[in-house]
Amino acid sequence: MKKVFLSLSVAISLFASDKLLPKKELNSVLKSSILYPRLAQDIKKGLIKVRGVKKDRFYIINIQTKRGAGNIYITADKKYTVIGRILNNKNGSTLSANFPVNKKIVNEGISFSFGKGKKDLYVVTDPECPFCRMMEQKTKNNLAKNYRVHVILFPLPFHKDARAMSCYILAGKTDEEKSQRMKETMLGDNKWKNYKPSKTELNKCYSELEKSKRAAIELQAKGTPSVYDENFNSIEWPSLVKGKK
Known part of the structure; x- marks a missing residue:
């Protein structure tokens, strides 16, 4: 099956x-x-x-x-x-x-948020995914200026380091720190390799990632990156590149 x-x-x-x-x-x-x-x-x-x-x-x-x-x-x-x-x-x-869409499940699965825009944007992403990294490079600071971005970390099982990267990101104390860690990791920084979480920290991370996974499933994410507007309608991320929207 x-x-x-x-x-x-x-x-x-x-x-x-x-x-x-x-x-x-x-x-x-x-x-x-x-x-x-x-x-x-x-x-x-x-x-x-x-x-x-x-x-x-x-x-x-x-x-x-x-x-x-x-x-x-x-x-x-x-x-x-x-x-x-x-x-x-x-x-x-x-x-x-x-x-x-069950908004409660989606909101519970948000890993962190950033940006000062008036419109909400939901992004299902994997820090090891090459297409997610491309989106990070192409959109740069455009998203933070125009949207309130809600990130849903969804490490795919065939990316061997994605979960470790995600736990490093989630270990940030504030949304700002988590956002910065994700940005640096996606741009090739390897600080995540030095993160040695305790068993308690790992269990907390895995619990948060399970909520994120439920949110991605609720949104019917087809892969990463998957992007949704404030009404949970799927949109193509290239339209978010500066000058295109």
Whole structure:
């Protein structure tokens, strides 16, 4: 079942939240899918959370696990289950749904904030991610001037030093210090290698990173960096480069 979730595609629209299916209808749709027997026990145990909407002759079912979140599609006649993306033949857009975001989970997962702008911006980032580092270099101080940036640290498992870097960043005593540590680390500073946390400090860090992970899943982050506006709509980070927005 792990391979199924790894192949799930997540898409977020820029419009108001779609109406969620009532529980009874959602259960009926799920039970029609060939995947249901492999999901049922984990759903019952609370290890998997599901929600769905009906849109353009499809049921879009959002599945959340500890590993991440993704969508499957079930046809309106309940005959077929689709894993992957459904493309509009006219414009190539992906059939997607805007599932409501739990603000409490997102806010609890914020690692630190910086900037003096009036608009909120949420950034899911990994300090070892080369694309996140590119974003840091390209946006420079533009974000701090124009936004109140809420950073959600999300060290990816295939980046071997990302978690250690994140713990070093989180060990900062203030948001300003955490922000500075992240900036320096992303620009190639290796001070994080000298940080030797105690067991208590590590446990605190891991607890905070678990909250951040839940926030990233709630936002349906597809990878790092993932950027969201004040309404949790996904936006492309290059638009934040000075002179482009």
